[in-house]
Structures are given as C-alpha cells and as structure tokens.
Amino acid sequence: MVTVAQAEKIVMAQLKSYGHELVPFQNALNRVLSEDIVTDRDLPPFNRATMDGIAVSHKAIADGIFTFHIKATQTAGDEPVGVDDADICIEIMTGAALHPSVDTVIPYEALEIRNKLAAITADGTRKGQNIHYKGADKRQGDIVAAAGQTVTPAIMGLAASVGKAELLVQKLPRVVVISSGDELVDVVDTPEPYQIRRSNNYTVKAALANHGIKADMLHIPDEAAITEIQIGQCLQNYDVILLSGGISMGKFDYIPKALEALGVEKLFHKVLQRPGKPFWFGRHAEGPLVFAFPGNPVATFMCLHRYFLLWLDAALGLPAKKPVYAALGTDFKFQPALQYFLQVTLNFDEQGRQIATPIEGNGSGDFANLADTEAFIELPMERSDFKKGEVFRVWKF
Numbered sequence: 001m002v003t004v005a006q007a008e009k010i011v012m013a014q015l016k017s018y019g020h021e022l023v024p025f026q027n028a029l030n031r032v033l034s035e036d037i038v039t040d041r042d043l044p045p046f047n048r049a050t051m052d053g054i055a056v057s058h059k060a061i062a063d064g065i066f067t068f069h070i071k072a073t074q075t076a077g078d079e080p081v082g083v084d085d086a087d088i089c090i091e092i093m094t095g096a097a098l099h100p101s102v103d104t105v106i107p108y109e110a111l112e113i114r115n116k117l118a119a120i121t122a123d124g125t126r127k128g129q130n131i132h133y134k135g136a137d138k139r140q141g142d143i144v145a146a147a148g149q150t151v152t153p154a155i156m157g158l159a160a161s162v163g164k165a166e167l168l169v170q171k172l173p174r175v176v177v178i179s180s181g182d183e184l185v186d187v188v189d190t191p192e193p194y195q196i197r198r199s200n201n202y203t204v205k206a207a208l209a210n211h212g213i214k215a216d217m218l219h220i221p222d223e224a225a226i227t228e229i230q231i232g233q234c235l236q237n238y239d240v241i242l243l244s245g246g247i248s249m250g251k252f253d254y255i256p257k258a259l260e261a262l263g264v265e266k267l268f269h270k271v272l273q274r275p276g277k278p279f280w281f282g283r284h285a286e287g288p289l290v291f292a293f294p295g296n297p298v299a300t301f302m303c304l305h306r307y308f309l310l311w312l313d314a315a316l317g318l319p320a321k322k323p324v325y326a327a328l329g330t331d332f333k334f335q336p337a338l339q340y341f342l343q344v345t346l347n348f349d350e351q352g353r354q355i356a357t358p359i360e361g362n363g364s365g366d367f368a369n370l371a372d373t374e375a376f377i378e379l380p381m382e383r384s385d386f387k388k389g390e391v392f393r394v395w396k397f
C-alpha cells in the first residue's frame, strides 16, 4: 500500500506529450496552446473614439473656439474624415477611427447641438480626451496569449481579432472510460430491483469534456475472458484507460488479473486513503496508462480529481495549479489511519478566510452527497482529531 503523496508522485512521474495539432480556433476552447498568439497589427489598430460626440482639434479650444460647424458624421467603420478649419468638427461615434487632424473627443453630454452647430457647454476639455490610442494595449507582434495557456473565451476573442483562424494546440490523449459489473444497466434501461444504472462513466466522461477530451465509453461484463479481450483491444487503441469498479476483493473483480496478464505493469494497488483505497494504477510497456478507480461513485470521483485531472494538466504542459486551502468550519473526528477526503461546502467569512463546512454523507456509495458539496478537504492520516479553524488543502470539484 502507498500513501497519497507516494501515489501522486508515481502518477505524476508518468508524463508524456501527445504532440500538437492545428484546430479551427472555434474548436479550441479549453485546449492548451502550443504556440504564442501574436498581434498582426497594433491593438487598437487606430486611434479610436471612446465616446459618441464630436471630434475636434484641441488647438481650436485653446484659441477660444467653443462652437463648431459639423462637417460630417462618421461612425465606426467609416473612413476617417478630417477637419480643414479651426471651427469645424466631425460628429463621431464610439469605435470610429480618428483622422490625424482631430485629437480630442467631446461627448454629447457636454454639448448642445442645434442646426448643425455643436456648442461646448462644459468646462475642462482636455487635449486627447476620450481616445483609445493606436497600440496602447499591444504593439504589432506582441504576444497576447502564450504557448502553455488554456484557451479561454477571452483568448478565443483575441485569436479572432488577430486573424488566427486555426490554432496549434496540444494533442489530447485518446481516452476510454470503462465500466464493469453485471449489476449495471444503461441509462435508458429499467433496472431490476437488485440492479442499478451505471453512472460513474458519465461523470468521468463529463469531467474530461471540460478539458476538451471526447472519451469513448465501454461496458465490460463480469467475465474473465471477455474482460481480458476487451481491455487488450483498448490497450491498442487508447493512450489512457480509465476504469471504475472491479478492482477490490470481490469474486468477480477480474480487472487487476486481466491487466497484469496483458502486460500492464502495476505501479501501485491500494492507497492509504478513504474513499478510494483500492485504486490501482499501472502502465503498459507500449505507453498506455491505466487508472483503475474503485467502483464506489465517490471513490471514483475523488480519484479522478485528486490524481487523474492533476496528471492530465501536467501531461498537457499546464503549470501546476496553486494549492487551495480552507479552514475547517467544525470539529471533525476520523479514526482510521487513512488520509480522509471529507466532502465540504465552501464559503468565505467576514475576514475573507475560506471556510470548509463538512457534509459527510453516507460513505463512498452516497454520490447524491456530491451534488450538495463542492470540494474535498484532505485530512492527514497521521491524525484523528481535527479542530474547527485548522487549515487543510481542498480539492474543488
């Protein structure tokens, strides 16, 4: 048996890059960039008005002119119109590109306009006001999003604005999510009174979808020969196999045997933790990794967040996330010498401290409790008495 820290270390030692691929930028949400996105021109690309009003040359105001003839109305997207005389202005809309002959924008709120004449009614017009200057945000060739960053909705917009129709991103591992056990029926089936619908695999698949991975799903019956054949095929077609169930001591728990028979080297089996103690992890000589999570839904869920998603971020080259901590909201006791992942809700108190309030649930079969909580707080196995206010690491889900 290994500790949580040892298990994490073993898992995190199995990193490899799955390469890079070009994808249409609209499909790149949540993917990890393999290239810098650079601006193809200055941002903004021209001096742009930031208010609706009039554009003038400030020199005119300095010379005592406060009423201007409106020469033209220029909206965003129009070619810039210049002023040729001191008492001339351009009626201008937000986003319009300013002509070099104007340098100040006065908003409608500071004007009275009548018969094509705009009179300034407010004091204190500053030269250069209400202009977003060319290149103020980024210069042509500057990096707006760097390789290694995750593509967010903001980065999608930046990619569009600099004309990157395709983005080079990290390739994702090919993942299959396998469920096993004859007690499990499909979501569309009506279970017998002694059966349940399978659900872990959908949870896992959804968590992967958040990272852009479209995982395949497979259900394996409780039969040793079929288990071996099907997992054998998956080892040929996938980079990562995520299993849930079939790995503890049950008579029909064929999975560890099948994995070893197929040449998947066991790197550990069983971790000093609850839930998730029977977690099995291994690697095939050809590369595929096997995360075999214990079948109880909370155990699968915890191992997915504590190990697999951590591994996935690192494999995709993302920097490790800063650990998040919270103070226990109540005293808590846990006797067994296991690292305990207690389900909690999180909130901030008046001092801005994050507080974790335990909602324990009924053990690792109680996955309804996951919907009422939002994180695990990781309580060290060396201790059994935990006091309100003590701070521990939390894993949000």
Ligand SMILES: Nc1nc2c(c(=O)[nH]1)N[C@H]1C(S)=C(S)[C@@H](COP(=O)(O)OP(=O)(O)OC[C@H]3O[C@@H](n4cnc5c(N)ncnc54)[C@H](O)[C@@H]3O)O[C@H]1N2
Residues within 6 Å of the ligand: 179, 180, 181, 183, 184, 196, 197, 198, 199, 200, 201, 244, 245, 246, 247, 248, 249, 250, 253, 275, 276, 277, 278, 293, 294, 295, 296, 297, 299, 364, 365
């Ligand atoms: N004698 C022992 N028994 C058990 C031990 C042990 O150490 N000694 N460990 C317990 C712990 S802890 C866990 S967790 C479970 C894990 O067992 P398995 O990984 O073999 O999982 P199964 O027995 O196949 O299933 C457990 C439970 O989870 C349900 N399940 C499985 N897959 C799914 C799925 N895809 N969707 C929804 N629910 C699923 C399954 O029906 C069972 O109820 O073993 C303890 N026993």
Ligand code: MOO
Residues within 6 Å of the ligand: 273, 274, 275, 276, 277, 278, 294, 296, 298, 299, 364, 365
């Ligand atoms: O891993 Mo088990 O989740 O403690 O029931």
